Amino acid sequence: MSTQHQLRFGVFFQGVNSSTIWRSEASGSQTDFSSFRRLAQTAERGLFSAFFLGEGLRLREHLGRIHELDVAGRPDAQTMLAALAAVTSNIGLVATQNTTYNDPADLARRLASLDLISQGRAAWNVVTTHNAWTGENFRRGGYLEHSQRYTHAEEFVQTVRRIWAGGPVHHRGEHYTVDYTGTLPASTQQRPVLFQAGDSAEGRDFAARQTDVIFSAHVGLQDALDFRQDINQRSVNAGRSPYAVKIMPSAEFIIDQTPEAAAEKHRWVREQQIGPQQALAYLEQFWGTRLEDVDPYGPLPDFDPVVQRSSVTRGSGFQGAKTLELAASWRAEARAKGQNIIQFVRGRSHRPEHTFTGSYDQVAERLADYARQRAVDGFNISPWLIPTGIDDIVNHLVPRLQERGIYPQSYAGTLRENLGLTIDHDHELHAQGLLPVEQEAS
Amino acid sequence: MSQQTLLLALNLDGAGSDPHQTADEALRAESAGFHAVSFTSDGLLDPVQRASYAAAQTRNIGLLPVIDALFTEPFHTATQLASLDIISGGRAGWFLAARNEEQLAAAVGRTPLQEDQLGIEAADVVAVHRRLWDSWEADAVIRDHATGRYLDARKLHYVEVAGQNFSVKGPAITPRPPQGQLPIIAPAGLFTTPGLRHCRLDGADVAAINAADPQTLLSKAEKFSATGAVAIELDVYLDAAGEPAQHRRDAQPQAQRTERTEFIGSAQELVDFIRAVANATENPADQRRHLIHLYPGDLQIDGPELVNEVLPQLKDLLAPVQDSLRESFALPVAHNRFKEAA
Ligand SMILES: Cc1cc2nc3c(=O)[nH]c(=O)nc-3n(C[C@H](O)[C@H](O)[C@H](O)COP(=O)(O)O)c2cc1C
Numbered sequence A: 001m002s003t004q005h006q007l008r009f010g011v012f013f014q015g016v017n018s019s020t021i022w023r024s025e026a027s028g029s030q031t032d033f034s035s036f037r038r039l040a041q042t043a044e045r046g047l048f049s050a051f052f053l054g055e056g057l058r059l060r061e062h063l064g065r066i067h068e069l070d071v072a073g074r075p076d077a078q079t080m081l082a083a084l085a086a087v088t089s090n091i092g093l094v095a096t097q098n099t100t101y102n103d104p105a106d107l108a109r110r111l112a113s114l115d116l117i118s119q120g121r122a123a124w125n126v127v128t129t130h131n132a133w134t135g136e137n138f139r140r141g142g143y144l145e146h147s148q149r150y151t152h153a154e155e156f157v158q159t160v161r162r163i164w165a166g167g168p169v170h171h172r173g174e175h176y177t178v179d180y181t182g183t184l185p186a187s188t189q190q191r192p193v194l195f196q197a198g199d200s201a202e203g204r205d206f207a208a209r210q211t212d213v214i215f216s217a218h219v220g221l222q223d224a225l226d227f228r229q230d231i232n233q234r235s236v237n238a239g240r241s242p243y244a245v246k247i248m249p250s251a252e253f254i255i256d257q258t259p260e261a262a263a264e265k266h267r268w269v270r271e272q273q274i275g276p277q278q279a280l281a282y283l284e285q286f287w288g289t290r291l292e293d294v295d296p297y298g299p300l301p302d303f304d305p306v307v308q309r310s311s312v313t314r315g316s317g318f319q320g321a322k323t324l325e326l327a328a329s330w331r332a333e334a335r336a337k338g339q340n341i342i343q344f345v346r347g348r349s350h351r352p353e354h355t356f357t358g359s360y361d362q363v364a365e366r367l368a369d370y371a372r373q374r375a376v377d378g379f380n381i382s383p384w385l386i387p388t389g390i391d392d393i394v395n396h397l398v399p400r401l402q403e404r405g406i407y408p409q410s411y412a413g414t415l416r417e418n419l420g421l422t423i424d425h426d427h428e429l430h431a432q433g434l435l436p437v438e439q440e441a442s
Numbered sequence B: 001m002s003q004q005t006l007l008l009a010l011n012l013d014g015a016g017s018d019p020h021q022t023a024d025e026a027l028r029a030e031s032a033g034f035h036a037v038s039f040t041s042d043g044l045l046d047p048v049q050r051a052s053y054a055a056a057q058t059r060n061i062g063l064l065p066v067i068d069a070l071f072t073e074p075f076h077t078a079t080q081l082a083s084l085d086i087i088s089g090g091r092a093g094w095f096l097a098a099r100n101e102e103q104l105a106a107a108v109g110r111t112p113l114q115e116d117q118l119g120i121e122a123a124d125v126v127a128v129h130r131r132l133w134d135s136w137e138a139d140a141v142i143r144d145h146a147t148g149r150y151l152d153a154r155k156l157h158y159v160e161v162a163g164q165n166f167s168v169k170g171p172a173i174t175p176r177p178p179q180g181q182l183p184i185i186a187p188a189g190l191f192t193t194p195g196l197r198h199c200r201l202d203g204a205d206v207a208a209i210n211a212a213d214p215q216t217l218l219s220k221a222e223k224f225s226a227t228g229a230v231a232i233e234l235d236v237y238l239d240a241a242g243e244p245a246q247h248r249r250d251a252q253p254q255a256q257r258t259e260r261t262e263f264i265g266s267a268q269e270l271v272d273f274i275r276a277v278a279n280a281t282e283n284p285a286d287q288r289r290h291l292i293h294l295y296p297g298d299l300q301i302d303g304p305e306l307v308n309e310v311l312p313q314l315k316d317l318l319a320p321v322q323d324s325l326r327e328s329f330a331l332p333v334a335h336n337r338f339k340e341a342a
Helices: A033-045 A077-087 A104-117 A146-165 A201-210 A221-237 A259-273 A276-287 A323-337 A341-348 A360-372 A391-403 A425-431 B019-032 B047-055 B074-088 B102-107 B115-134 B214-224 B245-251 B267-281 B299-317 B337-341
Strands: A008-013 A050-053 A092-098 A122-127 A168-172 A177-181 A193-196 A250-256 A355-359 A378-381 B006-011 B036-039 B062-068 B094-097 B141-144 B149-151 B184-187 B206-209 B229-238 B261-265 B290-296
Touching (some): A008 A033, A033 A077, A050 A077, A077 A092, A077 A104, A077 B047, A077 B074, A092 A104, A104 A122, A104 A146, A104 A177, A104 B047, A177 B102, A193 A201, A201 A221, A221 A360, A250 A259, A250 A391, A259 A341, A259 A355, A323 A341, B006 B299, B019 B036, B019 B047, B047 B074, B074 B115, B115 B184, B115 B337, B214 B261, B214 B267, B245 B261, B261 B267, B290 B299
Parallel strands (some): A008 A050, A122 A193, A250 A355, A250 A378, B006 B036, B006 B290, B094 B184, B184 B206, B206 B229, B229 B261
């Protein structure tokens, strides 16, 4: 038996994003069940721990109009995962679900149901999107201040955890009043696994208190090590042991037989991801105006943005940035590198630290470093092609990781077991808000 | 000569919370020739999830989850139902419930509505679903290489529903379901003025009827079927293996009884009753199809009786099972309101 640190893979069927290629012949449907089944079954063949679905509760907009350039139209996460439970038997099924525009009792019931229908394979990726723009689709409308997003989320998650723990729940809180008694028994993994994907200081503390796994954005080795140390410290502050919270950064893999073939594939992927319209749309977010008369094969616009702060593509992850300084520095950078708009934007979204590019052996070696240093517990892979985007990972990379003793040889059981997680009963009570955390003097 | 006007649906709650058994029973119902299976929300696994699980293992049977319209989020339920329709390739329908109960309201921090408001609330909720399902035109995904556009924004529409108690902006986050509009079955009591409309683009397609006993049910079915399609709700206990159904029914705890009409008797008596319903609701002037929705008292006992003794005797009354539930109901093609306006 291997005593080495094990890496685990998840696959993130994004469904709404700018990095999934749709212009290629090889790109299948983003919506049909057959695409989801194909990806989930391939992942299961590769012993992946988890199949992820994201969530966005309003169709994205760009400069006040529906955003047209990216894939969109994602089926409901739990409805899709229930169907996938019928055509898979081991892979974990992770639903991203928002704490602002759901009701705790309803979400607790549905997640408990998914956990039973999948026989102990369900997880909830807790997200806190709270903007009023999304709220326009819901009964309560936008009601939550940014500063309150995590106290609100914590009240929500505590309530859900108490419902899962069984017995009547009578909750009177700042944000919620809930009287509910769950009707479903616990699954074989006791309760759904909890993931979290926020990155602010409050988000990290919340994760350390409430979740089992962090779906992080810290991929580069040093960045991942720093993040690990930070989360370990926060876990200790929350009364847990270091490494109690697993970390799986989101990552992209562009791999092939040889380094040269991988580099060529990398070039093709970026070309497919960012065409002329995508490059202009990227700049438009910062310039705050349509740039349809600007030549994407020419230099960056010589006029200044019309807005002070970026008017982001709503529903994407960008934060407002100061645009005048940004435009000036980008212009200078592009000029210095001799780049036109497309080349510049492709370069900016290159995110080398987010992407593992290389031959199968090279990438396996790089991952071995992560395992040796215990930087992460695995990677949540965003395929750039649906539904075949992880075939080469399953066929070529997984066996090389297994040879190195850093990847599972079989499934262990429930999702919790497959992720190497255990239930700590004291911590469960802390997380339900029923037992205060005793701070150790140090 | 009798016409093929009836659809048969079988409730699968008796399979409990075991997903394998649910899928097995759905397959059995499909090969027996039922038009649909249904899943209620009474303490079991989520009805939409059970329907979705069953969808992945069946080919042409309709899937009818029961979802409450009062204490849920219309945007979420519209997305879930559209997704079920996508997963099943056009086999989903919505059995709408409006349970105005203290307990359901308290779970989401709300209080029950005034009874005279139920029809209006249901109508607002249905309007959200109908408009969200139209908010993507069928060809909104264009994948146009020349212009770099995956979507055509002109084929996506804000729904702007302003109901009495809430509003929804849209568009949907899921493409138009394959059926365009899913068949909606709703309790007859919600069809009020102002309230839910019957057989309208913005209303429900089928009125579900309850009564104290089978004879009253029959006369109600006759009356309601004059204005639109109806669903007959029946708890069935059939004589089986030498045991009279009445014994089983009497042995059942009071708590398991429902508000639905009970049918207690032999398979032949049920066949005769369903034939009487077919006669009472027959309307040669239109293509209307009615649903007989059967809730077996015991799925393990009444299920096989229905499959072996009842269904084969009704073949001449049953509408053909079509690829989509909408087609099985012979509902007209669902034109997109936004497309017509353009
Ligand atoms: C890798 C990653 C994936 C995410 N996926 C989603 C998603 O699918 N849906 C969503 O609403 N938010 C998603 N988020 C957003 C986070 O849940 C969170 O709301 C956001 O990062 C802001 O929280 P913060 O202020 O703590 O960083 C994601 C974040 C990260 C880092």
